[in-house]
Amino acid sequence: MSDTNPDAGAEANSQSQLGMQAMLDLAAPQPNYKALIEQGGFVQPMDHIAISFSRANSEFVLRHHELFSSRVEMNLGNVRPLIPLNVDPPQHASYRKLLDPLFSPKRMDEQEADITRRVNALIDAFIDRRECNFSEEFADLFPTSVFLGLMGLPEDELPMFLRLRDGILHPEKLDPDARLDLDKRLAVMNGTGQEIYDYFGGLIELRQYEPANDIISRFLSVEMDGEKLSHEDILDICYLFLIAGLDTVSDSLTCFYAFLARNPDHRRQIADDPAVIPAAVEELLRWESPVPAGVPRVAREEVELPNGQLVREGTAVVVSYGAANVDPAECPDAFDVRFDRKKNSHIAFGAGVHRCLGSHLARRELRVTLREWHRRIPDYHIKPGHEQLEYPPGLRHVKDLMLAWD
Template sequence: MNSVNPAITPEGALPDNVPQDRVFDIDLFKLDQVEDGYQEAMMKLQKPEIPSIIWTPRNGGHWIVTRAQAVQEVLQNPDPFSSQVIVLPKEAGEKYDFIPTRLDPPEHKAYRKVINNVLDPRQMRNIEDSVRQTSIDLIEAFAAKGKCDFTTEYAEQFPVRVFMAMVDLPLSDAPILMEFAGQILRPAGTTPAEMAVSLERAIKGFYDYLDPILNERRGKDGDDMISRIINSEINGEPMIHSEALNIIANLLLAGLDTVVSFLSFVMIFLGRNPDHVKQLRDDPSMIPRAAEELLRRFPIVADARMVARDTEYEGVTLKKGDMIQVPTVYSGLDESLNDDPWTVDFHRRRPLHNTFGDGPHRCAGMHLARMEIAITLKEWIARIPEFRLGSNAKPEYASGMVATVKCVPLEWDV
């Protein structure tokens, strides 16, 4: 993983601002040894001999930061680390036009305000009962069986049902929307050009799906998330149609993928660690703290930033237009930020992480995500107080902008 590959970086092929000793042959979309665990494979790059910023020739060539401090600095500083392109490879990322994620301050502020208004803590409290009932219904459907495939029977159902209700879209449409989301976050293809085609096709799929829905809800008094956004104002003016498409497609992308993946990572851990389950069973009041510790331990997002101007950073020269990938795993599992970071400690006083990002683009959906995680833990343990990962389980991990894991069989005594 950490050796220079002459076949990929022949003599003279490197950009002139990339020192040879910063080149590592790493493909974070097809990560070596990911079958042993996503976080475990990623953290092979956080070693004393590996610099805090390295360069890979894969996926069009880009930088990668490998330390908590660098993750935070890049995410917190839109100048020089712009969100104009946040998806790799760059050739694909230039097709990604969702807002406000691709806007820098101050332009993004008005759009972010609209999103905050529909995802703030008060709004989450208003839907908490219905979210809880969704979780209960799913768990009770298989609790008496003594087993389930957690990924397909819960993780791919619960956050999706919650979000589809929030936007008032038919649940039957979720599979195609989830397919679009997957092709944006983990685009198919072996070259940047092929990945760009996959991503552009998925974005068009979102827009074609949403266009008639937005037209139908504009000017009406619906209380769903789409209606509230499409009828919002930006700087005192009605939101234009293309901007509403961008924002709502962005929300669908986030709402239908990330928590789905994260929950499966959590249940693999709990299924292997009955003592941690017992702690939550004995004291359910610690569930919110436990959820935060699990967020720290299992980060799965690795989006990117584009260098807005030539700048010196961590001993290298970054050129305008360079791309930098920012894996959040290098924050929560960095021992400079958290003592004994591999250990899940529900009594950790202050779990520090950037699992929801940082800076102006810190995840607007974090209140919803925290609520979904806490509700899942509480309602699951109330109904299935002891469980284990299946004896023949072989979780299937995949890396990308958002890592995933599938095939999570859980068992319990009935």
């Protein structure tokens, strides 16, 4: 990129603007992604900050942890790095070896009956009303309820967990001024962060004296590289579980149901043939990419990307999973949403060593929801008068998705 060529400067500037627009237009980002990929798939809106849109560049950044570090400030109310998200290899591998079995497919098989029960209990509450606020009455509650089960915690802690989650990820729900006032936003997030540390700190102490058959008791008993996990290690893992495992599934569900309510042909495929559900979940994850971008990766040295762009040492590269998932270089008919796709290698759960720890849990929650919901409510639509959908800032999600059925 030359500083002396005014045309090149103007082009880079307009690409940067489009790049920012793509990151902010959460309702329908795919056309912007397409345009950005066609223009090279990489923008640098500020010195030391870049966004990668093409699949080739993005996979390269995610898979080359020796060139790009994940040890970055998250500003999510946390006072220490989140484990394992902000830990680089080789230490990262030790944490994953310990954590992966907790979320394995086999472990999810054991959870399936509990997950199914929780889906149906939520549907029971509104099915006879023939309408619901899907975001509030289902999507928000369900993953948190499952999380309580996994952590061996009582159901009556659900409102508190939702408040802790919102305090970090949606601070404006706790203090409306936090929407625009950065100081107030930080105050809510930092206060909530401290509450999360206090809550899990108390629970860890309790489990030290009264072990139970739950995840925290397991953390207290296992060894990593010949040593017990420290109190802070356990806190930093639980902190990440709370922010990574609750909102992501809620957000995915609102995006999925907005799509299905507006696309009856796709909805009917699921209702008529539940065997299509696993493929539908993968395709909706690809198309919707509810986590549109990930933790920035900081270049440890100057790096040339596969598409030819140079990344200077110290530059934080944000990877747009959403764009990579509609890159025609990987997926030729990327703009068709097809549940009969033979190959679907989306990176909605990331790629490389930090690929989502909870992907099997997320998939199970999404599949069971689609199965049970369409068994009981096969035909539904957006409630008349509520067709204009709002996708607020943050991860991609629909606020107040109002569904109705006959």
